[in-house]
Amino acid sequence: MRFANRITEMLGVEYPIVQAPMGWIARAQLASAVSNAGGLGIIETSSGELDEIRTEIRKMRELTDKPFGVNIAQAFVRDPGIVKFVIDHKVRFVTTSAGDPGKYCAELKRAGLIVFHVIPTLKGALKAVEAGVDGLIVEGGEGGGFKNPQPVASMVLLPLVREKVKVPIIAAGGIVDGRTMAAAFALGAEGVQMGTRMVSSEESPVHRNWKEAIVAAAETDTVFLNQFSKPALRALRTNRTSRLEREPGPNMMTEFGTAKDLYFGGDMEASIALSGQVCGRIESIKPVAQIIRETVDEFFATVRNLSNAYAS
Incomplete structure (x- = not known):
C-alpha cells in the first residue's frame, strides 16, 4: 500500500516520514539514508557551522537523487544571509524553528520553496499560518531536544491545532513506529517526524x-x-x-x-x-531503511486492524 496525501505530494516523497534536524547529527550520512528509504532527510543548521553545512548539502547531491530539506534554526543561526544560503543551494523544502515564523517565510516562498514551521502551541500555530507557511510541524512536549518551557503532549496538541488550522500537519514528539504514526494520523497529522529513533539508527553519526x-x-x-x-x-x-x-x-x-x-x-x-x-520503546539499533519499512508496514496493519475491529 502507498501513501497519497498533501505531505507526500508537497514533498515529493514516497512516505510522509521526516527526520528531525538535530544539530551535528542531521547531516548527509543520516539524511541521505532517510531520503533513499523513501522519507525526507533534513540537513541541520543549529550547529551554526554553515561552511560544514554547505559541504553536507553537496554530499547529499552525491548520495541521493531523492528530495531532502534544510532546517533554519533561527535561535542558533544569526547569519542574516541564511535565506540566500538555502535558496542558492536549490533546496525545495525548508523547516523554520525556534523563532518568528514570519521572519523568513515570505522571502523563502518568493523563491519557490515550501516552508513548514515548527510549533509547540496553538498560539504558535495560528501565528505561523498567518505568516503564510505551507504547513506545520506540531511538536509535542514528549519529544527530545529544545522545547517550550510549558510542554503540551501530542495527544492534546495535535487535535487542538488540527481543529483550528487547514494547512497540513507533520506530527513530532512521541513518534517511533507504525502504531504511533497511525495514532498521529488519527489525531489530524498527515506526516510524522522522528528524532530519537533516528539518533539510534545505524546511520546516525553519534557514538x-x-x-x-x-x-x-x-x-x-x-x-x-x-x-x-x-x-x-x-x-x-x-x-x-x-x-x-x-x-x-x-x-x-x-x-x-x-x-x-x-x-x-x-x-x-x-x-x-x-x-x-x-x-523507553526503542529496543535495538537498526538501519534507517528497516526503521522506515517497519514503520510503514505497521502503520497500514494498524489502520487495517482497527477498521476490521470497529468499522465492520
Whole structure:
C-alpha cells in the first residue's frame, strides 16, 4: 500500500516520514539514508557551522537523487544571509524553528520553496499560518531536544491545532513506529517526524555509547531541563542532567560546550544527550531503511486492524 496525501505530494516523497534536524547529527550520512528509504532527510543548521553545512548539502547531491530539506534554526543561526544560503543551494523544502515564523517565510516562498514551521502551541500555530507557511510541524512536549518551557503532549496538541488550522500537519514528539504514526494520523497529522529513533539508527553519526544508552533507557529516563527559562530541553538522564535538574545553572547552553566529546567521543557525561521519552520503546539499533519499512508496514496493519475491529 502507498501513501497519497498533501505531505507526500508537497514533498515529493514516497512516505510522509521526516527526520528531525538535530544539530551535528542531521547531516548527509543520516539524511541521505532517510531520503533513499523513501522519507525526507533534513540537513541541520543549529550547529551554526554553515561552511560544514554547505559541504553536507553537496554530499547529499552525491548520495541521493531523492528530495531532502534544510532546517533554519533561527535561535542558533544569526547569519542574516541564511535565506540566500538555502535558496542558492536549490533546496525545495525548508523547516523554520525556534523563532518568528514570519521572519523568513515570505522571502523563502518568493523563491519557490515550501516552508513548514515548527510549533509547540496553538498560539504558535495560528501565528505561523498567518505568516503564510505551507504547513506545520506540531511538536509535542514528549519529544527530545529544545522545547517550550510549558510542554503540551501530542495527544492534546495535535487535535487542538488540527481543529483550528487547514494547512497540513507533520506530527513530532512521541513518534517511533507504525502504531504511533497511525495514532498521529488519527489525531489530524498527515506526516510524522522522528528524532530519537533516528539518533539510534545505524546511520546516525553519534557514538555508539549514545545509541546504546537510548536502547537501555526506560520510559522514565529523560529529564526536562531549564523549564523556567528558554530554551527548555528534554534529555537522557545521566549524572550530569540529574544534577542540572535539581540545580540548573544561570545559562544551560554553556553545558553544551563539550558536546562533540559526547556526540562523537562517547563520553555521556561530557554534555547533554538530547532525547525524547520514546527512548523507553526503542529496543535495538537498526538501519534507517528497516526503521522506515517497519514503520510503514505497521502503520497500514494498524489502520487495517482497527477498521476490521470497529468499522465492520
